Amino acid sequence: MMNVPPEQSDEQAHGTRVCAQCGAPFRCGMLAGDAACWCATLPALPLDRLRPGVSCLCPACLAREIERAARPD
Template sequence: MEKPLFPPPTNVCPACGAQFTCGMNAGETTCWCTAFPPLLAVPADEQTGSCYCPDCLRKRIEAAPPR
């Protein structure tokens, strides 16, 4: 069976409610979020999948104070 180009959504963003795919939850060896700098802690909300969607993560990183 051929692997789908885009895996189905596995998470819901706790900030905006968007559905998105976490590579780790989809069984991949990495996730798209590894391309971003590790500046934020993962939200601790088990009901939403505990990750931000790509847009919200990008916005939060851009708004974070410089380290």
């Protein structure tokens, strides 16, 4: 069994996060202790698309952000 810091919720202990954009719950492989997360297989967002203090996005929101970043302005 994994040791979970007291400030870490049960959801976080099982790798569940809440999307910073839409509020949907999703599984974070890194939080769950997997070797890699599903997001590691996707193209990285350009630095100018990252927002300080904003946590992870769910698969649907991250896919939309990657698509928007790929479009010319």
